[in-house]
Amino acid sequence: MNYLIRRLAAFPLVLIGVSVVVFVAIRLVPGDSITAMLGTEAGLLTPQQRQSLATYFGIDQPWIVQYWRWFTGLFSGDLGISVTYGKPVLTVILERFPLTLELALLSMLIALAIGVPAGVYAATRNERPADLGVRIVAMIGQSTPSFVVGLILIYLLSVGFGVLPTMGAFTPLWQDPLQNLSQMILPAFTLGCAFAASVTRVSRSAMLDVLSDDYVRTARAKGVPERKVIWRHALPNALVPVVTLSGIEFGYLLGGAVIVEQIFALPGLGRMVLEAILQRDYALVQGAVLFIAFNFMIVNLLVDLAYAVLDPRIRLEGR
């Protein structure tokens, strides 16, 4: 319990730290935000107009005042106004988030569906050719960046089958599930493939550890069928590190898979951040980065808790 309380107590502190880092980082970007906002038209402004704009956006105040205003705004969900979209930052983020969430869930599902059975299969055939084969494929998979997988998939589809994946469009799941899946399956598979490799490796080694435990030997000695030993007795315990790994990966994916979204022209959170950075939309970058870091921390916290639930032997106090 001690550990949990300490983790929860540190949470707001770390979040404040993150908000300070984001706030300062954005203000270190060279050039003033009015020029960035208006582009070449900023040159047409008279000093008075410039001053009144600065007052309107509050950027003529000292940093500490600006930070306080931004920080207190966070509690009422006010992350500022996005210059590129002309909408509140939170609205823009929440518009993009469903796609990112769906992509993260789908790719995790694909990765686990491939990785766990492959890892278990390899572990039960330890050091035999099948195990070696799985390990080699997993190693290659782990060394292949997701954008390489994505580009190769697009190439194979377009050259091999003459079809081009649908790009740039996104239909929400609740509007047209089939259409949505046809848009999401390729990016999800791309992300899932790379992650499946890590899942395979981790579930294989965890399974090997568990299979040499006494209780597995006892189950076998009692005459429990091998299938049951593996899937019912061993696997649940071997899943602990897989859950940790998946949780961390899920946290990352919630921040948007910048590169894969870019390849498939998906309007997700990651691509939004990238565009906001390139457009110098400070309020949006600031809000989105904080949103992503917040999600990431929540997921990591949940992973730590899941750890204790899954394996009661783990005592978090000691850590």
Added chain:
Amino acid sequence: MRILKSIFAHPSGRIGGAIVLVYLVIALCGAFGLTPHDPLMQYRIDRLHGPSASYWMGTDLFGRDVLSRLMQGVGQSFTVAFFSVASATIVGTVLGLTAAWYGKRWDTVLMRLMDVLLAFPAILLALLVVTIVGPGTWTSVAAIGIVYTPIFTRVVRGPALSLKTRDFVDAARTFGSSRTYILTRHLLLNLVAPLTVQVTLALAWALLTEAGLSFLGLGTQPPAASLGLMLSDSRNLMEQAPWLLAFPALAIMLSILGFNLLGDALRDILDPKTRRA
């Protein structure tokens, strides 16, 4: 010498080591301009030429030799990976050691600061750094270096904390050894093994992140070559000129594979406790 023998005896170590060695040669050649053609030279007449005797990996849209650009790109990638991991290792080790040694407030402040950095997904933190400094090779070095510093700090601090309470450290203190001597001689030397493993694996991640950043146009700037940029450029031409996709993709994959294999082997050799069969 013994470690080299062990690497050679380990199957992944042998393959990984060989790949890394070959890449080091390519990277050096690429970085010092020892390429078959000038990587920037545009042979307009040979645009989108397939692989042939004069252009082993073909040419790109501007008639530039893909092999020469690939070699230059490997040079770039390795420069970024090497310097970013080196800086993360040095800074992370110093921070981790001092956090463990001085403890108390310094440790708390430092580790919370690392928690803050770790709260950002890696690529996002790198993007943030690139936004501030502007894209470029050395920005990538700084960005990736900052991303991996907290990881090294943690890798060093944990074991350093337990080493600090060991008898031989107490003995050294009793003999009047200086703080610097104890930190470098007794703590650091005992951390070489976990650090070596971490460095090798971090090099693989750094190559991956560098490729990602340059793929997004935020790393090495054109006309200089980088593997990520070459891949990004191949997108619109992949049906017409598949070699533009195939060779850079293979080059990125193999380089990361090399370090991953070597890292796995080193972990098995140097750290038998965490050995994963």
